[in-house]
Amino acid sequence: MNMNRKVRKVFKVLFALASTFTFLIILSIIGLLLYVKALGPPPLVVSQSSIFYASDGTIIGETNNGQKRYWVPLEQISEHLIHATISIEDRKFFDHDGFDYKRIVGAAIADLKSMAKVQGASTITQQYARNLFLEHDKTWKRKLHEALYTLRLEAHYDKQQILEGYLNTIYYGHGMYGIEAAANYYFDKPAMELTLSEATILAGIPKGPTYYSPKLHEKNAKARQKTILKAMVKQDKLTAEEAKLALDEPLQFVYKSKTEKIDRLAPYFQDIVKNELLNKLGISERLINNGGLKVYTTLHPLVQKTAEKAIDVEMYHDSTIQSALVAIDPKSGAVIAMIGGNSYEQSPFNRAVQAKRQPGSTFKPLVYYTALENGFTASTQLLSQPTSFTFDEGREVYAPANYNNYYQNGPITLAQAIALSDNIYAVKTNLFLGIDKVVENIKKFGIKSHIASVPSLPLGTSLMSVSEMTNAYAIIANGGKKIEPHVIEKVIDQQGNIVFERDYEKEQVLDPTTTFLLSNLMEGMFDERLNGVEMRVTGSSINNLISRRVAGKSGSTPTDSWMIGFTPQLAVGVWIGYDDNRKIEKVKELIYAKRIWARVMEETLKNKRSESLKTPDDVIAVLVNPQNGKRATEACPIQKMTYYVKGTEPVEFCTEHIKDPRKTKERKNQTEKEDEDDGWFQGIIDRLF
Structure with a gap:
């Protein structure tokens, strides 16, 4: 009891x-x-490459630290790969809650029998947890963390999300993380297009990325493929016949990432992309390098290659002098090509954006815009002759000179002054208008660099970048609408969210009529009807390379050679010079910029129709004698259609070529009156300065 x-x-x-x-x-x-x-749900974020795309959708580069990672949704992964992975890695994936307890017990018994770890029991969820958050050590602490992350994944995400994450993060060897990178590397195709044979080869690699690499151990890889195919047959994912066909299928391995083929395209441009992401969009450097961003840029690969080829052809790989080029879409400000130097490997310094140089006479059109706004027309004449200007209340004297000391030594029209690049006319115009007024107007062209308020302003003595000057010309090309040079259109994060998308402004910053007149006058540098007595239009040396209407302006200083020009479809700026500011003395170096520019314009636009700005309603076209700006008669041997604001067009006819004696007398009287008027105008200039 x-x-x-x-x-x-x-x-x-x-x-x-x-x-x-x-x-x-x-x-x-x-x-x-x-x-x-x-x-709460653990973030499904893993370090992966950010990809840079060109405007045509091709990949031009990426950020990575020796690892290539690309994220693709589950529906863009081959079903063969999905079935093969589940069959060999975790056949009960859709049934368990993150842990396969039967498998864990079986693995433990097998390990005890052999007194070593011979069998794994990790599910796909556990492996994903390890890939996402943990170091691959073998401590109990790591195992506990892995179990906790596994539970969090299963509690907050469905099986499809977990499987997608796993396939995008698992290591496939040779620096390739995720199935998209692996498919790209091994077979040069997206994961969605993998065949059964290709998929079963790749599904076997994660168990031992080195041991089962087909590149290093193809025999091992084929043995693993056979095991996977058998498992798929056993689980009714395949028939035995399909498995045999897949096993026997010959495979064509590539072993090269498609981004590696072109990741050096436009390296200077890619640096500016990273800089814009960081400094303009405020995206952290860590996210840029490892955040898996998709960055859609403005680069046109064909234009970029055209520019690179033009520089190679014209400069004959001359590495002693440097080059820089920027091509811009005038309608948007998108930078479609950029070259920052002769060799990125030798010098990553970007001369197209970072360097500030004197733009020379390419600055003149920005001054002449103000002149056109204040009563000047294509026919406005000033004397072209050696002139000294006194300023600063008589304390300073400035005596500019024309190139090679060539002068018209007589009256010259504004149309000729632009085409011949007459310095005297430019300085007179600047001083007559008032330097401060000119400076204020130039800022409308998007110029942000400091502009010195000096008489030599129109001769380009202030320092500017190629990008800045090319964008100013692009504003003329689009009829006066505000644009900003930029290299990024859109940024998407690895979850598919739009981080940034460009919104274009439509602000009119220049008067459309004045801009049209200026654009038309800038076509004059290629029109030999505007040739002077000793001076030829500055574009004459490249007229044989141009087959369409283009506008532009060249410029030079002792150390710099420039050419910038445009159509409504394209604006291109080219600079040539030495980094150490040595003088440009070789004749061939003086023509590099013009010839490179002409080749890029011609090749880029060759399959596009010729365009020009629409003539405003308040503008009239008049046939004039380009040598004096007067209305042309039938007797004038040279005639040119020229544009004016209605009411400002010339009314006087040219009589120089009429043989009637009465007309000769009238012409003499008129000439005397012109001399008086010009003397009066020059007197105003002299008294002012």
């Missing part, structure tokens, strides 16, 4: 302990689940 009582007492104690233990386990499980829920 006493024994029975003792036994019952022991049983009661054991039952109480068991009940308490069970309760504590249940309570712990509930607490763990509540804790997992309270922690």
